Amino acid sequence: MDLLRKFERVVKIALIVMLIVSAGLISAWLLSANKKEEPDVSLGGAAEQNEVSSNTRLADKLDLLPDKCTLNMDLSNLTFSGEDGEKIALSGLRGKTVILNFWASWCPYCNSELEQWRDIRERLSQYSNVEMLLVNKLDNNKETKAQALDYLKKNQIPFENVYDEGLKVYDQLGLKVIPTTLVIDGQGLLRAWHAGKDMKPELLKSMVDYAVHGSAYETFNFLDKEMINRDGGVRTNYLPEKVSDLRYTDVLSESQGLLMEYAVNTENKSLFEKSFNYVNKNMHDNPLAAWVVTDKGPAKVNSTLDDLRIFRALYNAEKLWGGYADTIRNYERALYRYNTYKQNLINQYDFKYRKKSDSLKLCFADFEAMQYLAELNPRWKEIYTNSLAIVKDGYIGDVFPVYYPEYVIAGKTYKKEDINMAEGMVTLLHLAKIGQLKPQTLEWLKTAVEGEGIYARYRADGTVVDGYNYESTAIYGLVGMIAAAAGDKELANRAQARMETMRVFDSGNKVNGAFGNPDGTGIYSFDQCIALLSYSVAGKDTRQAL
Known part of the structure; x- marks a missing residue:
C-alpha cells in the first residue's frame, strides 16, 4: 500500500508540473500572438533599412x-x-x-x-x-x-x-x-x-524626363506599375528583404495614408479613391485601420499616426471634392474612443484584447490633424494642448535640438532611448506646420544637411549609434517638408539634392525613378511615398536665384 501511495503522489506531482508547464506555454504563446499583432511603430515598417550600400557611396556622389x-x-x-x-x-x-x-x-x-x-x-x-x-x-x-x-x-x-x-x-x-x-x-x-x-545616354534621358515631366513623374510611374497591387494597396518592399520582419507583399496603413495625402496635394481624385478604397475594403474590420494587412488578413491593432494621417487626407478631400463628411465624423468618434486616454493621445488600440496603449510616440502627435478634429468636436482642444505640452517638454536640448522618442503617460516619464531619425523628423514636421519649430533645430538641420548629413539613429547625446551611420531617402524628404513649412527655401533645395543622390536615374531600367538601388534592392514603400509627398510640398515653392 505504501508503495502504491508513493506512486500516486509521484503521479499527482507530475500532473501538477505538467499543468504548470502547459499553462506557461499557453501564456507564452498568447503573449507571442499578441505581440505579433502590435505594430512596430518605427516609421517605414518593421526595420530601419540601409538606403545605400555604404555611406561612402553617397559621400562620393x-x-x-x-x-x-x-x-x-x-x-x-x-x-x-x-x-x-x-x-x-x-x-x-x-x-x-x-x-x-x-x-x-x-x-x-x-x-x-x-x-x-x-x-x-x-x-x-x-x-x-x-x-x-x-x-x-x-x-x-x-x-x-x-x-x-x-x-x-x-x-x-x-x-x-x-x-x-x-x-x-x-x-x-x-x-x-x-x-x-x-x-x-x-x-x-x-x-x-x-x-x-x-x-550614360539612359541616365541623361532620365534626367531630361525629370526636367520635362516633373520630379514626381517617374517615381510615381514606378510605384504605380511595380508596387501598387491590383486592389490599390502599396506593397512594403519592391523585393523580399532579409532585413525586414514584414513580407514584401504586406500593405501598411502608413503607405496608404501617405499616398492619400499625396493625392490630395496633387488633386488626383482617382488616386485618392483607389488608395482609400483599399483602406475601406481591406483594413477596416474594426472602426480604425489595421496597421498592416498580411496574407492572413488585417491586423487587429491600429497605428494612431496612420489613422490621423488618413483622417487628415479625408478632411482635405472633403474640402476639395466633397462626399466624405460622414466618414470623417465617424473617424473623429473612433479616434477619440480608441486612441485617447484621459484626454491624452496614445499610440494604438488592440481590438483583439481590447487594450489601449499606455504611451505616446512623440511623432504620433499630428497637430494639424488634431486641429481639424477640434473643428468637428471641441473635446480635441484639450488633447491638442496636452499633446503639445508632452512634445515640447520632450526637447533634449540645444546641443542636440530634437526630441525624445516616447512618453509614458501613467509614469509621466520619457523613454530616453535612441532616436530613430525618421521618427524624429516627423515630430519636427508636425511642429513646423504649426509654427513651433525651434530656431536651434532649424540651424542644426541646415548644418547637418550642408555637412556630413543626417544619419539613421542617434543617442540622446547627439552621437550616432553604431551601425546606423547611413542616410535615407525619407529623412531628407522629411527635412525638405520641414524646411518648406519653416519657409527656408535653401534648406528645402539642399535636402532634395541629397535625397536625389539615392534615386535611380536610368531610363532603361525597370526601377527608373525609384529610390533605392538599381538592382532593385533597398526599395521600400515608405521612401517612395515620402519622396512623392516631399515633391508635392517642398517642390511647390523652392525656387532660389543663384
Whole structure:
C-alpha cells in the first residue's frame, strides 16, 4: 500500500508540473500572438533599412557635385561666349529644357561621353523642345579654342559648343570636376545634375524626363506599375528583404495614408479613391485601420499616426471634392474612443484584447490633424494642448535640438532611448506646420544637411549609434517638408539634392525613378511615398536665384 501511495503522489506531482508547464506555454504563446499583432511603430515598417550600400557611396556622389548651387536654383542668368565672342545668355533659351555639358578636349571621361553622340542625339530627338550645349572649360592654357574646335570637328560632334572663358561660370557654380552635366528646365531652374564619369545616354534621358515631366513623374510611374497591387494597396518592399520582419507583399496603413495625402496635394481624385478604397475594403474590420494587412488578413491593432494621417487626407478631400463628411465624423468618434486616454493621445488600440496603449510616440502627435478634429468636436482642444505640452517638454536640448522618442503617460516619464531619425523628423514636421519649430533645430538641420548629413539613429547625446551611420531617402524628404513649412527655401533645395543622390536615374531600367538601388534592392514603400509627398510640398515653392 505504501508503495502504491508513493506512486500516486509521484503521479499527482507530475500532473501538477505538467499543468504548470502547459499553462506557461499557453501564456507564452498568447503573449507571442499578441505581440505579433502590435505594430512596430518605427516609421517605414518593421526595420530601419540601409538606403545605400555604404555611406561612402553617397559621400562620393556629393563630393563631386557643384557646391555653390543646388537643385531648383534659378540659373537663367548664366552667360557664355560663342565662337566669335558673342554673348550667349541662358535667359534667351527660356521655355526650352537646356542641357549644359561642361567638358574639355583633354578630358578622357568627357571624350567617352561625347563618343556616344549618336545615341544621345537619337534620344533627345524624342523631345520637341530640348537643346544640348557643350560648355568648353576654356582656360587658354590646358585648353584653347583651337584644341576644342579641332576635337569637335575630328569627331563630328553635332552639338552646339560655347565657351566658359576665364572659368567664370565654372567658379560661379562651384563646379569641381569635368564632365559635369546640368539639366535646366524651361523656367531656368536647375532640375537634375551629374558629375564625374559614367554618364550614360539612359541616365541623361532620365534626367531630361525629370526636367520635362516633373520630379514626381517617374517615381510615381514606378510605384504605380511595380508596387501598387491590383486592389490599390502599396506593397512594403519592391523585393523580399532579409532585413525586414514584414513580407514584401504586406500593405501598411502608413503607405496608404501617405499616398492619400499625396493625392490630395496633387488633386488626383482617382488616386485618392483607389488608395482609400483599399483602406475601406481591406483594413477596416474594426472602426480604425489595421496597421498592416498580411496574407492572413488585417491586423487587429491600429497605428494612431496612420489613422490621423488618413483622417487628415479625408478632411482635405472633403474640402476639395466633397462626399466624405460622414466618414470623417465617424473617424473623429473612433479616434477619440480608441486612441485617447484621459484626454491624452496614445499610440494604438488592440481590438483583439481590447487594450489601449499606455504611451505616446512623440511623432504620433499630428497637430494639424488634431486641429481639424477640434473643428468637428471641441473635446480635441484639450488633447491638442496636452499633446503639445508632452512634445515640447520632450526637447533634449540645444546641443542636440530634437526630441525624445516616447512618453509614458501613467509614469509621466520619457523613454530616453535612441532616436530613430525618421521618427524624429516627423515630430519636427508636425511642429513646423504649426509654427513651433525651434530656431536651434532649424540651424542644426541646415548644418547637418550642408555637412556630413543626417544619419539613421542617434543617442540622446547627439552621437550616432553604431551601425546606423547611413542616410535615407525619407529623412531628407522629411527635412525638405520641414524646411518648406519653416519657409527656408535653401534648406528645402539642399535636402532634395541629397535625397536625389539615392534615386535611380536610368531610363532603361525597370526601377527608373525609384529610390533605392538599381538592382532593385533597398526599395521600400515608405521612401517612395515620402519622396512623392516631399515633391508635392517642398517642390511647390523652392525656387532660389543663384
